[in-house]
Amino acid sequence: MAVTKLVGARVTRVEDPRFLCGQARYVEGIQLPGMLHIAYVRSAHAHARILAVDAKQAEALPGVHRVFTGADIASLGPMGQPFRADVFPHPVFKQCVWPCLATGKVRYVGEPIAAVLADTRYIAEDAAELVEVQYDPLPAVIDPEAALLPGAALLHEEFGDNVVMKVSGGGGDADAALRGAALVVRDRFRTNRHCAMPMEGRATLAAPGPDGDLTLWTSTQTPHLVRSRVAAIMGFPEQKLRVVGPDVGGGFGLKCHVFAEEVLACFFAREVGRPVKWIEDRREHFLGSFHAKDLVVDCEMGFDADGTLLGMRADIIGDLGAYSADPWPSPFEALQLAAALPGPYRVRHYAYDVRCVCTNKTTLSVYRGVGLPAAVLVQEQLMDVAARKLGLDPAEIRRRNLIAPSEFPYDSITGLHYDSSSSSDALEKGLAAIDYDGFRARQRAAREQGRLLGIGICTYIEMTTFGTHYWAPLGIEHSAYESATVRFDAQGGVTLSVGTFSHGQGHHTTYAQMLADELGIAIEDVRFEQGDTSATAYGWGTWGSRSVVAGGGAVVGAARKVRDKMMRIASHVLEVAPEDLEIAPGKIVVKGAPQRSLAVREIARIAVYSSWRLPPGEDPGLEATQYYDPPPVTFANATHIAEVEIDPGTGRVEIPRYLVVEDCGVMINPRIVEAQVVGGIAQGLGNALYEHHLYDENGQLLTTSLMDYLVPTAADVPDVRVEHIETPTPLTVNGVKGMGEGGSIGAPAAVLNAVADALAPFGASVRELPLHPERVWRLIHESGSDTRA
């Protein structure tokens, strides 16, 4: 086995210098000769018929090359097909038609109607202002519940109503369990529509090649998936389309979709025979990039008198906005919420109903944590409400309901196979680390002085990885396996090509640590290649906290194939049986006689350069490719504990302390794990305190700048203490579990629970985010208590 043991070490990220020193290369940094720039004309109305699009004035502006409208696209061959066919042929899902450029009708403010191609982006934007669109406005449907009412305006007339998906599920007998409960707590939660907001928005650059081929550089998390989908939608041969993901400045799930702008860039490049570039600006990002987390959840939970959870029921409405995303369908957020709602607790009776509705708002899809942040928020706040009513401490009610370590593996009521977890250990470790009992004493003393302190606990179990066999039963057409190629050169250097796509996660470092242990090489020996479909085997990119499990499994698999060959070569040269050899740093040594060895570099030289020295019958070269389909799901878990202090005069929330105990199985690099946790918490705090997309009654988005839509900056994130538990899963290579999204899942519930705890003396019911100062102040004020400070 490996003896260098870099797996588990706090290795500094090897990719940091390129990002910190401005050496990274994003789509915007790529300049090609003859390149044109695209500006999109986007709908000014939430819902309207398009009567006419007049581009004459725009086309007359010097520097404008061409203006495309929806009619141009519809009239041109396969591109006239709707931008999606059957990516999610769920028997109860109505798949809407989404043209790349609107024709006939627009359904949200920001929907692309026309594209201007010009010599510069400045000219393109000047010309876009000259494109005249005549609209016949229709009533806009903004509220998802209003969309359900009879007589509501219809977004997609062909469906007959605005409900595109309606499913029920669960197990046991929830009605009976709730009827027999000593206490039933119920409430309605409305989660705040927000979005991924990566520093780099979307970006596309498409260029025609000499043989009728096309190259698309795009800011994506999934280059191969983009290649397959764009080729299919364009009716273009996939082998002639090369998709390259250069450095990407954040994705968070947004960029695992395929966008009309990617299809259009390829189409325009082919039509005009020149490279065409589109860089999404921030305003377009607000309007046109997918939103997330717009859910209405009515939930009730029944307990017996000692706080044992007996059963639960949920009615979930998912607001999908105008269309459904490709190829991860928009209902997924609400469906995942429903599946995850029982969480880490023993639940034997559960029933849910999910309705997904269309409204005249930006399309919604997956964003970090997907349905989990809302599921955990509902579950964890109702746990606290029940504890308060039963006179139990929030920690105690969790102790009584968490699935015990001895009960794993555990099959949840929604059919999830929890292979392993440390929920109760994580809770106890967290309570001890933050001195929970000591906090309660401080809280009592502070209340005497009129200060409002609160503490919030959130325990959750998190789905990660999502292999092919997670999707297949849902009716999803595509897969989710992974691939890796390990290739030695004549000097002993290694090129690692992978199908995952690091866009901030530090895969180069993580995979190199794994490779080093398998092959006896150093981290700096590894060159890392990703994101270019012409250089890597087919893979599914990075999303769903999958890479260390799926990509890591492929990397180790490929490495072990190569290692077997290295052993055979060493065995031949050293004249020792392979089972008597082992890997040491930089060499293969004879067990018990380490002075007898063969350098890894020498083995590479033999295999790649001097192949006449190979054992008889051995093929030249030292490389291997491994495809690997990971388990359907792996489960990480964590406890988050947030402490807050609220200014009673203004409602402002401060977070003096924040603690996480996380368990993602075996850690490859604790430093990267911790950074991922803290990054996720920053986003979770955005959800909890700042981010909210607001629409007016006409469907105009009111939050279209970073002055109106607030995200936490580095200065707004408190110090976070991260503690670890490592519970390996038997399902994966190395016992790893997915991680990455967890921070964003735990933070909203932990903060909401802490605020509710601080405001408990006022009898305030805290159910909505973000907890901005006015909302918190009203929770205090409208309870009728004294607000002086």
Added chain:
Amino acid sequence: MKPPAFDYVCARSLDEAIDALGRRPGEAKILAGGQSLTPMLNFRLAHPGMLVDINRIPGIDAIRDDDGGVRIGTLARHRAIEVSDSIRKKFPILTAAAAHVGHLAIRNRGTFGGSIAHADPAAEWPMLALLLDAQIEAKGPQGARTIPAREFFTTFLTTALGDAEILTEVKLPALPAKTGWGFEELSRRPGDFALAAVAAIVTLDGKTIKDARISMGGVGGTPLRAPGAEALLRGKPADAALFEQAGKKAAEESDPSNDVHATADYRRHLVSVLTRRALTSAAEKAAQG
């Protein structure tokens, strides 16, 4: 988010800038730090035919002592004010408020005169100019004049400056002895525009309030003084009940509106809390001084 086309003049003297502005009346905009103008250009909310860049005019960024007060040149960067010893000594309220002006990168670039001339009602410098009874000096084709801060801010993002007039310097007159200050601002995040901000100065004579001034930001079309609350305080002994009462009065004198961050009602409530806190802090400092 690319600005529409505009002509650009880089002025080397105030006269050259005034001349350039005069040639395109109503159409030209002054570019100082670009803190507010550049985003407005990129959002295409402003379509000026010409920008007159004043960044290379020498000598208009000085901070000078003047008769117990200070004079701040129009091009003084926020950061220069934040770190000025002279200002820290004479107007520590400016030093404290500077930390609320955007973030460090913005403070390195944005200018004092630019902020006052832009007249955002939620920005710190306009409300402090009003509090400190600043004398705002301007130069135009007709020569130089001085405009008292109370007459300078006319309505939302609008000032008494003429089309071709440039704000050149702001004079802050000396404060009397036994004067303390308080500055209270609530924003969603540090560096954001204020949901509401209140600045106060209190001059004591023993335990009695000899004079008090209150200025409010983010709660009206312009920064506002609270004359009713100020009158209520004068001649009375400084105590918590009085400050509470003055806070309520100031809230009545504010004129906030709704936006995506907060309602008018909440902002009015903030005025009363922040005024009470600012006065309490100001009176404590005055008693110590």
